Amino acid sequence: MPSGMTGAQLSALYDAGNQWAEDDDFFLAFVNERPNSRVLDLGCGTGRITLAVAAAGHSVVGIDPNPDSLAAAQRKRGAEAVTWIDGTSAAIPQEATFDVAIMTAHVAQAINDDGDWSRTLADVHSALVPGGRLAFDSRDIAARAWEDWTPATTRRVHTLPDGSRVEAWIESAAEKDGLVTLTEHRMVNGSTEDTETSVLAFRTEDQLRHDLSSAGFAVDRMFGGWAGEDVGSGNGELIVIAHKPA
Secondary structure (H helix, E strand, C coil): CCCCCCHHHHHHHHHHHCCCCHHHHHHHHHHHCCCCCEEEEECCCCCHHHHHHHHCCCEEEEEECCHHHHHHHHCCCCHHHEEEEECCHHHCCCCCCEEEEEECCCHHHHCCCHHHHHHHHHHHHHHEEEEEEEEEEEECHHHCHHHHCCHHHHCEEEECCCCCEEEEEEEEEECCCCEEEEEEEEEECCCEEEEEEEEEECCCHHHHHHHHHHCCCEEEEEECCCCCCECCCCCCEEEEEEECCC
């Protein structure tokens, strides 16, 4: 973890820069297609969509490997209605079964190792009931979104609940095999600078279809945007709707 900011500050900064948007509307509507569902939110982060799903009357388990994000989620209103688990897909309770699984906010891309990605899909498949549904988003590699992630286009200033002023910006660098390295810079109160590096996997539509099929899923639809646009149009997304065959 970067040394200049606490885990609580990093979670607050994430929330400040990631407000409710059309992707959240999409996933909430997807879950709400079937009332009173048992929902797995894998990579739930600070709980934005998790808590909304629970408030809509569903039974929700939120799993995330970042304990600071989970702590932030558990401090929010309605958090007691969710079962929160620290970990990855390997932490899905073996006795639990789910009607729906979601992975939002491009968390699928943060699982950048192909072996880990395959295991994640297999774990989710095992946890779903026959006929259970899966939805997640991944940016379309053909849209080359990382080329727009520059200091000039990503620079933002936020004031956190503790009064800290944080200026943040991103630099990106494409590597081979669809991997993109992101370096996030954060200037705290005009003096202390943090940097944090992460790697995102940009997979093609064909790759995703292959990986889902290998894990036992049937792909129902793949969209390019949050209004249901075809791949190649819309928002440069690959929004996957799949199910576990009965």
